[in-house]
Amino acid sequence: MKNGKYGISDVAEMLGVSKSTVSRVINGNEGVGPELRKKVMDFINEIGYQPNTIAQSLSKGRMNIVALILGDIRNPFYADLTFNIQRILNDNGYMVMVLNSEYNIDRELEFLKLTEQFNFAGLILITAQEKAIEERLKNMEMPKVLVNRILPYYTGDSVLIDNFQAGYQATMHLIELGHRHIGFIKGPGVSSASSQRFAGYRQVLENYGFSFDEKCVFESDLKLETGRALAQQFLEIKERPSAMVVVNDMTAIGFMDGCRKAGIRIPEELSIISFDDIAMASMYGIELTTISQHVDEMGEKAAHLMLKQLNDKDAKTERIIMEPTLIVRKTTCECSEI
């Protein structure tokens, strides 16, 4: 009974059900009927089951590592995602190795090579949209989960929000407030999340017959300082837009900072909407209107997709698409130029 604790196998054996059933119930996953779920839960509560500790799960002496490739752990969106993925995988006996690509394709390719070379148990990635990467992924036979990205020919498990819809929704919010001249700050060219959001924005302009102005489109590497620096470029535009859609909260917060320090009043003179809804977005003095990507849920779903594949080699492929949610705070208001 391992230090007085019961493991998933013990519970399964005692109840005469499969291990994956017990695991599903514990992790709150679907695929178990309400009656069976209740039976398992009641039993678990009765015996005082506690999830295995990592050390117990690893008692076979083998370390199972899942690689997690992302752009930059300093971005709070990635840090939140990582935390949730790691917690769930740890609790199920897997370690997570975080690898910062720094949005560099060569570095990412190296990490993929490494993941294969050292026979990692699985791979979760928020990847660059790039042919070389897609080619390599195709030949990697390990469990894989793609997070918040689309790759044209990738057919494995993935979880994402509908980034096109998110871009569409953000721009529509501004249109409804009467804005007609709307700019955009994109993310790195290799991010499909960014290009999808941009496509949603273009679509709104087209649908409503507003002209697209190349001069009001900028590019960010998703960092706060970059947003701040872009404010300088923004100030140099002759006919400034009355609203901006910004690829992520960190860039938006830096951009707002630069604009406000230059005397632009937000939202009175410039409305700003972005994407992510990081903890900081709700802060007094920031109160950013943003599109939530439900990062905690996204991380949990990514971890569960990985566990599903790790537990069952023949599991059916899933593509989970989550709905973005508009959160209106204080950085957008009615356009004063109408």
Next chain:
Amino acid sequence: MKNGKYGISDVAEMLGVSKSTVSRVINGNEGVGPELRKKVMDFINEIGYQPNTIAQSLSKGRMNIVALILGDIRNPFYADLTFNIQRILNDNGYMVMVLNSEYNIDRELEFLKLTEQFNFAGLILITAQEKAIEERLKNMEMPKVLVNRILPYYTGDSVLIDNFQAGYQATMHLIELGHRHIGFIKGPGVSSASSQRFAGYRQVLENYGFSFDEKCVFESDLKLETGRALAQQFLEIKERPSAMVVVNDMTAIGFMDGCRKAGIRIPEELSIISFDDIAMASMYGIELTTISQHVDEMGEKAAHLMLKQLNDKDAKTERIIMEPTLIVRKTTCECSEI
């Protein structure tokens, strides 16, 4: 020549110097005289040396992992620290496994067990101050670096700021502004950084003959939401202090948010100073007065201490103590009650 690139060993051999000399010059470390440094640099530039890629460094087929145990990667201070440690260790052929203890001692003990069990190359830790942990560390014979923490009997390599001095400096800043009734928000009891800062605060009160008021001391788990929740407790104090020293920027930002939403004007009615200087601290609308811990430099120094031990088993033990720096922004002002 490995894909046309030279490695550190190649450079060392061609120049007839030791590998560690070349490594020191490349990483900008001390311990190499100016002449030799110039000779190495000139040669490197001449042959077009580029640092080894990770994959090349790992070509021996062995994966060297350094464990990095910390509280919670979602705290920007830890994310910044991690990023820098990881970048330098990766460039030198080591992978970093980040382990979130969630400030839980049992979990940390488990991670330590794991680190030994799987024969990790080294261990960098921002640990809890706890006897059980210290006991275990004493018996672990791998390269270890303690970051921003003090353990009474730990004698290995470490890098930290003088947290007592940081607490002293923060409180002195408030005293100089005329504040007499000053509260404190502590970190988790197991953090020596927090208890040292608190000790510095107590020392100032004692030195200047101001009374210590237990009712104005709170505790945070370093998270933004906790700071926000503590604002409610703060509001219930009958005789509120005119200034607060807060253990970290994230707690302070949440605390300010809660106070401002309840109508307290900062800094006019309440001065706030904290510790860390995360990127967000300089933002318009936040502009937090804080004590910088020089996180980038701290991460770099931690990585270099680890590399030193990995390259030379008999390297001399070092304890690097960095000076905290006061950064005055807009959350502190002269006490209006004088």
